[in-house]
Ligand SMILES: CC(C)[C@H](C(=O)O)[C@@H](O)C(=O)O
């Protein structure tokens with residue numbers, strides 16, 4: 001997080017005064033107080049232009065507590081309906097794919113609906129007659145706004161290609177809603193080429209032909225799965241950044257690395273801040289600092305190109321190097 | 329399909345008389361009669377020891393019609409709760425992964441529950457106020473039987489390792505049901521090493537470290553996604569076989585290639601029958617012909633090892649070659 005803020009300061013124009021406030025959230029707070037995200041913090045967070053969220057999670061906290069009590073709570077409370085996850089294979093980064101295909105796409109993952117709504121239940125827990133449900137909720141309101149956002153992004157890119165990923169041969173109700181809206185909104189974007197893939201088929205193309213993708217729009221759960229796979233093929237989640245965006249500006253958008261918190265190396269200086277720094281680039285771009293965002297991304301690209309696996313640097317050293325490239 | 333039957337005949341012991349009956353199902357029938365799987369056919373299919381299902385699907389049939397009216401109808405009607413999908417990287421086959429990792433695992437996908445139950449609906453279709461739902465149903469009854477089957481399979485393999493894949497930090501109700509049953513049944517299999525992965529993380533390991541997997545057990549939808557990815561990393565769905573198994577024997581089990589029907593090359597002699605032949609190996613093994621199954625799999629391995637991309641063979645020639653290896 002410190003490196004992210006360092007690079008953010010370095011990137012902003014001289015006349016912009018950066019005001020930050022830090023919130024102590026996550027595993028330590030939960031252990032100390034039992035709280036994840038108290039209402040007072042949520043209220044106070046509303047007053048910011050943007051949120052930079054550090055990687056959260058710790059094996060000492062039961063699975064789901066921080067995910068649902070903090071991360072998903074923020075995404076839902078601040079109506080982050082565009083979960084933006086760019087995937088790019090930078091030079092000099094390891095990919096598990098043979099032949100190093102050209103990868104440069106962005107996934108627009110819906111962030112406030114689908115199977116993530118927390119609408120499920122358990123009957124007769126712990127007995128042989130137990131039944132557990134999970135309900136995926138999908139609304140025209142929710143799907144249309146994210147689909148429209150994805151068309152806008154596709155229209156603004158040179159290749160202008162948008163792929164819808166769903167599973168409409170099985171999840172017919174949600175699938176038809178997505179597909180109908182996708183087709184209808186598409187009529188307003190005649191220059192955008194469109195495509196539809198079932199989620200299972202999409203995973204195949206992610207490893208055999210990732211260069212075919214430009215912008216992908218998909219539901220919350222499929223987006224979760226696909227973006228981890230996308231991160232893996234572009235060099236690992238150590239480089240994956242994401243934006244939880246409320247395009248209306250009614251609430252602050254939130255930027256975070258896709259990776260977890262690696263509590264085993266916290267404080268040792270071994271953590272790689274690159275995904276957080278790339279999240280800062282997304283933050284800058286969201287706030288209208290497109291040139292500054294491009295400079296941060298270029299700095300990361302240049303830094304990666306010169307990395308020497310035999311000479312690892314500390315977290316601080318990487319942050320300093322990136323900040324220097326950005327200011328200089 | 330013809331090549332699959334050819335190899336099946338060649339593999340069976342001399343004294344076993346193979347009786348087959350062929351059912352005309354799929355796109356052609358649907359176009360001609362509007363039927364997918366009439367009750368009379370379903371009844372009649374019950375009298376068989378096993379079903380070999382040809383690849384179905386055609387772009388001229390609306391998405392979902394054959395999938396739900398034929399394939400899923402059979403899986404549900406015949407209670408195919410174990411959807412078995414082995415993944416093995418054969419020599420001389422192309423994989424998109426650099427370094428050709430050692431891949432030899434099997435996915436035990438639940439086949440009768442989860443988001444596949446068809447429990448969803450649409451309210452105010454086609455209006456801006458439309459809502460669509462999909463309900464994932466999970467029962468202790470359904471989860472325990474497939475988890476137990478997976479432990480049995482893991483226990484019978486040399487590495488004895490079983491990984492549960494779910495998303496229990498978000499889908500907490502279904503996720504806890506799966507995890508609790510997985511842990512409880514595991515106490516009966518002290519020699520099996522266990523592991524849990526979220527589905528998003530699992531996709532990462534499928535491309536970065538597939539050799540870590542031995543047996544995987546997972547829900548219907550996650551299994552659908554993961555097995556296509558598994559097929560891609562082991563050389564494409566042209567080689568992926570699957571068994572839809574009812575271990576109780578109350579209904580016939582069904583074996584099918586994972587790939588679709590490729591109507592554009594139907595009848596041209598260009599289709600590769602290998603996935604169907606590997607499905608025949610699963611069928612033989614399910615009916616107790618373990619040695620014969622091993623011979624079919626070995627024949628495929630040997631055939632693949634000698635394939636020459638510069639000298640493609642017809643569907644028939646590949647079938648003949650495999651049958652000859654199996655009998656000889
Ligand atoms: C931690 C978890 C709740 C989260 C998600 O499932 O969205 C994560 O996997 C992600 O992709 O941001």
Ligand SMILES: CC(C)[C@H](C(=O)O)[C@@H](O)C(=O)O
Pocket residue numbers: 169170200395396399400552586
């Ligand atoms: C065709 C479709 C219904 C099916 C599924 O989703 O199960 C297929 O993808 C599979 O994996 O067998």
